[in-house]
Amino acid sequence: xxxxxxxxxxxxxxxxxxxxxxxxxxxxxxxxxxxxxxxxxxxxxxxxxxxxxxxxxxxxxxxxxxxxxxxxxxxxxxxxxxxxxxxxxxxxxxxxxxxxxxxxxxxxxxxxxxx
Amino acid sequence: xxxxxxxxxxxxxxxxxxxxxxxxxxxxxxxxxxxxxxxxxxxxxxxxxxxxxxxxxxxxxxxxxxxxxxxxxxxxxxxxxxxxxxxxxxxxxxxxxxxxxxxxxxxxxxx
Numbered sequence: 178x179x180x181x182x183x184x185x186x187x188x189x190x191x192x193x194x195x196x197x198x199x200x201x202x203x204x205x206x207x208x209x210x211x212x213x214x215x216x217x218x219x220x221x222x223x224x225x226x227x228x229x230x231x232x233x234x235x236x237x238x239x240x241x242x243x244x245x246x247x248x249x250x251x252x253x254x255x256x257x258x259x260x261x262x263x264x265x266x267x268x269x270x271x272x273x274x275x276x277x278x279x280x281x282x283x284x285x286x287x288x289x290x291x292x
Numbered sequence: 293x294x295x296x297x298x299x300x301x302x303x304x305x306x307x308x309x310x311x312x313x314x315x316x317x318x319x320x321x322x323x324x325x326x327x328x329x330x331x332x333x334x335x336x337x338x339x340x341x342x343x344x345x346x347x348x349x350x351x352x353x354x355x356x357x358x359x360x361x362x363x364x365x366x367x368x369x370x371x372x373x374x375x376x377x378x379x380x381x382x383x384x385x386x387x388x389x390x391x392x393x394x395x396x397x398x399x400x401x402x403x
Contacts, residue, residue: 219379220393279384281338283338285335286335
C-alpha cells in the first residue's frame, strides 16, 4: 500500500505564527513517531504514539510543541509562536503491529522555515 | 539506551566492498543491531538488523561478533547510488523504541 505521507512538504512561516504539520501513517500501523532533523544530523526523537495514546513526549523541546493523534491514525504536530530556531525538517515514521518495531517507515518530511 | 559510535564519513570507489564499523560497548542483552540508510532528501529506511553472527540480505551483510560490542555493515560492490548516510542503532525487537540516530556515517561513492 501507500507509504507514510506528510503535508505540507514545505512550509514557510513568519516568526510568531502557529503551524500544523500533518502525518498520515501506513494503514494499520499502530505506532507513530515524530522526529526533527537538522541539516547534517540524524533524526531527533520528539514524541511517540501507540494508537491514539501519546506515550512519550519527552523529546518535545518546550511547551510550544504539541502533538495529537485523536483517532489512532492521522497525527498533527503543532508548533505555536514559531521561532527561527524551529526551522528544520520534521519527519514522521510509523511501524506496524506484528512487524518488528525496529522497522520504522519514514515519510518524506515537512521542511519548515521560520522567517 | 545503548550508545553507538561510528565513523563520521567514508569514501569508496565504485565496485569496491565497503565495511562500516559501529561500536556499542554497552549494548543491552535484548537489543538488536539495526542499520538504516538515508539518501539525500529522503527519510531513513531500514536495511538490516541482527543479534549475533552474520546476517545477509539483498542489500547488505551484517557481522556481529560473539561479544556484541561492535558490528560491521558490509556493502558489496558499491555503486554511486549507495551514496548515503548509514545509521547504526541498538533497538529492541518489540514495543516502543525511543531511538537516537546520531550523525551516522556519510558514505560517498566515487566514480
